[in-house]
Amino acid sequence: MSYVTRFSRTERTLHWVNAVAFLFLLATGLILYLPRLSVLVGRRPLMKDLHFWGGIGWVSALVIVIALGDRRGLLRTARELEQLRPSRFNVGQKVNAILNAAFVLLFLASGLLLWLGERDTTFRFASTVLLHDWLLYIASGLLLGHLYLALIHPATRHSLRGMTRGTVREEWAKRHYPNWRAEQ
Amino acid sequence: MDSVPEPKRYGRGLFLATVAGGLTSLAWGRPVWSRVSSAFSGIESAVPLVPHGWRIYSVSDHMPTFDPKTWRLAIDGLVTNKLTLTYSDLRDLPSAHQVSTFHCVTGWTVKNVRWRGVRLQTIFDHAQPLPNAHGLQFVSAEVPYIDYLTKKQALLPDVMLAYEMDGKPLTRDHGSPLRLVIPDMYGYKGVKWLDRINLVPQPGDGYWELLGYDRDAWVGHSNGY
Numbered sequence: 447m448s449y450v451t452r453f454s455r456t457e458r459t460l461h462w463v464n465a466v467a468f469l470f471l472l473a474t475g476l477i478l479y480l481p482r483l484s485v486l487v488g489r490r491p492l493m494k495d496l497h498f499w500g501g502i503g504w505v506s507a508l509v510i511v512i513a514l515g516d517r518r519g520l521l522r523t524a525r526e527l528e529q530l531r532p533s534r535f536n537v538g539q540k541v542n543a544i545l546n547a548a549f550v551l552l553f554l555a556s557g558l559l560l561w562l563g564e565r566d567t568t569f570r571f572a573s574t575v576l577l578h579d580w581l582l583y584i585a586s587g588l589l590l591g592h593l594y595l596a597l598i599h600p601a602t603r604h605s606l607r608g609m610t611r612g613t614v615r616e617e618w619a620k621r622h623y624p625n626w627r628a629e630q
Numbered sequence: 631m632d633s634v635p636e637p638k639r640y641g642r643g644l645f646l647a648t649v650a651g652g653l654t655s656l657a658w659g660r661p662v663w664s665r666v667s668s669a670f671s672g673i674e675s676a677v678p679l680v681p682h683g684w685r686i687y688s689v690s691d692h693m694p695t696f697d698p699k700t701w702r703l704a705i706d707g708l709v710t711n712k713l714t715l716t717y718s719d720l721r722d723l724p725s726a727h728q729v730s731t732f733h734c735v736t737g738w739t740v741k742n743v744r745w746r747g748v749r750l751q752t753i754f755d756h757a758q759p760l761p762n763a764h765g766l767q768f769v770s771a772e773v774p775y776i777d778y779l780t781k782k783q784a785l786l787p788d789v790m791l792a793y794e795m796d797g798k799p800l801t802r803d804h805g806s807p808l809r810l811v812i813p814d815m816y817g818y819k820g821v822k823w824l825d826r827i828n829l830v831p832q833p834g835d836g837y838w839e840l841l842g843y844d845r846d847a848w849v850g851h852s853n854g855y
Binding site for chain 2: 479481484485488489490491492527528529530531540541544545547548549551552555556559560563564565566567568570571572573574575576577581
């Protein structure tokens with residue numbers, strides 16, 4: 447069986463750093479957000495610190511991976527994502543990636559405002575909580591869809607191999623991405 | 631020279647529109663959401679995972695636990711009669727009932743909260759504040775949370791020491807067994823897990839005031855609103 451390269455090492459590192467950090471922030475964030483979990487876990491000051499520094503760590507780690515990785519390759523991927531037509535990715539995957547990239551900035555901005563607003567009322571806006579909440583709802587929805595397609599749905603779950611080992615079956619790639627000319 | 635037209639970069643547009651929409655929502659998010667949720671009643675309780683829109687904030691590692699056998703409410707400081715009330719003493723006092731809206735300074739609101747509890751006037755009738763007592767210090771079992779009201783504010787008609795919310799005894803996350811409710815001010819003034827009321831000459835700065843929040847936290851007229 448022949449395989450083609452689907453994701454570079456930099457792309458895979460970026461994906462997994464993002465995934466691990468997002469799940470950590472989701473867990474600590476839900477402990478802060480859901481009353482039942484808040485009561486169960488307690489330690490709110492610690493959870494706030496973990497969530498805040500987790501967020502700073504998330505964005506810093508993404509920046510470090512980009513800075514130390516294959517920047518030229520990432521730029522090529524970014525150019526590919528700019529055009530919403532099927533290529534190495536289908537349109538749904540592109541929209542998912544674009545929204546997630548935008549959400550990194552919005553999560554960071556609203557999170558910093560929540561943190562600063564607690565320390566200085568100049569930075570407190572009535573809508574900051576609402577923005578952070580809605581980012582959570584939409585990002586969680588995207589994540590659930592993404593997990594279903596990557597882990598469960600029979601036709602698409604082979605794609606996980608692309609994100610773990612970097613390669614996918616050539617015939618699978620041709621079937622799913624007819625517009626993509628993969629390097630052998 | 632023939633040139634192939636550059637394909638439209640809708641992806642870049644989507645990215646920029648999402649970032650711009652998100653950032654500008656800091657200005658329009660709350661008013662728009664208020665309109666949407668009043669147009670479709672029930673949407674607010676359907677969307678968030680937080681019951682009735684309540685969020686639970688606390689400042690220490692552990693929320694205080696309530697034991698009816700050992701819990702006491704102390705009323706002391708500048709009073710003629712210092713009081714120590716047990717939970718059943720508190721429940722035996724004449725009670726009042728009210729429905730009011732709870733506003734948090736961070737921007738969320740819970741409408742039509744049903745409270746039952748005791749008015750401060752009832753406490754004053756028993757404790758008899760001295761003439762020079764112009765402030766009340768409310769002390770939480772959640773150290774170091776305290777806050778203050780002036781005596782005049784404490785006697786506003788809908789201020790109460792609440793032990794029931796929505797028909798049930800206060801739960802731990804809402805400050806069981808007793809919290810201060812002052813609907814005209816943001817929630818940080820409403821000390822939870824209340825176990826001491828200290829009558830003082832003048833109000834001082836509470837927990838959040840020491841971090842820059844307004845002492846007179848009137849809803850819509852303080853903290854930059």
